Amino acid sequence: MPELPEVETTRRGLLPHVVGRTIREVIVRNPRLRWPVPRDLAARLRDVEILAIRRKGKYLLFDCAQGHLLVHLGMSGRLTLVPADRPPQTHDHIDLRFEGNQALRLTDPRRFGAMLWLKSPAERHALLAGLGLEPLEPEFTGAALAQRARGRQVAVKQFLMNGRIVTGVGNIYASEALFHAGIHPTRAAGRISGERWDRLATSVRETLNRALRAGGTTLRDYASADGQAGGFQFEVAVYDRAGEPCRSCGTLIKTMRQGARATYYCPACQH
Known part of the structure; x- marks a missing residue:
């Protein structure tokens, strides 16, 4: 958990609120996830526009002009749109703050998730290259x-x-x-x-x-x-x-x- 339907539901819910918006600030409160959050993630994402959101299996890819933000929700993670000034709770590890007063918040009590920066093409990354058949695509027969x-x-x-x-x-x-x-x-x-x-x-x-x-x-x-x-x-x-x-x-x-x-x-x- 979350499995494919939960990740796809998250993707669809984010599309109208996130695609086309620019990240103004990244706040990393706890980088110690399953794969450590890159130290330069905040610098890489500052003033970057999100062009699209895709799903590969249980992974989300936020496509940007110079690369991709990969998010995995692990066993207990979720992404939620919140007011940027909402005080974080214990397991709220990362905020992506957009223009205006809105943020995309990663909450992960068990810290089995991930937020990584991938260079293009993302599909060559070790986490994605070996994925099997996608059940919602035509080749799944x-x-x-x-x-x-x-x-x-x-x-x-x-x-x-x-x-x-x-x-x-x-x-x-x-x-x-x-x-x-x-x-x-x-x-x-x-x-x-x-x-x-x-x-x-x-x-x-x-x-x-x-x-x-x-x-x-x-x-x-x-x-x-x-x-x-x-x-x-x-x-x-x-x-x-x-x-x-x-x-x-x-x-x-x-x-x-x-x-x-x-x-x-x-x-x-x-x-």
């Missing part, structure tokens, strides 16, 4: 997934969550997509038919789009750029519903551990 899964014995849920294979699909959405595709999360990726890969690719895309329409999922810290919580947690079919009846067949939802993460599934609907 059952055939593409089947090709990458050929001969692999890893469980399909962990396959989906591998950022070098598929980018941006985390624990919540992998569990939900597998349920709607009717595929058991422990099935070996290399033992799934082409027809079922087509179904799963469609399910991943539809699950992410439903989450986007709901504004993402809020379990603990996530909020959109305007401070609103997401609503997808009220629509989930299996995630965090262990012991409750399946909405499709009535069988009790089960949970297990996969790669130190909780997996939720219906033993009757998924096989």
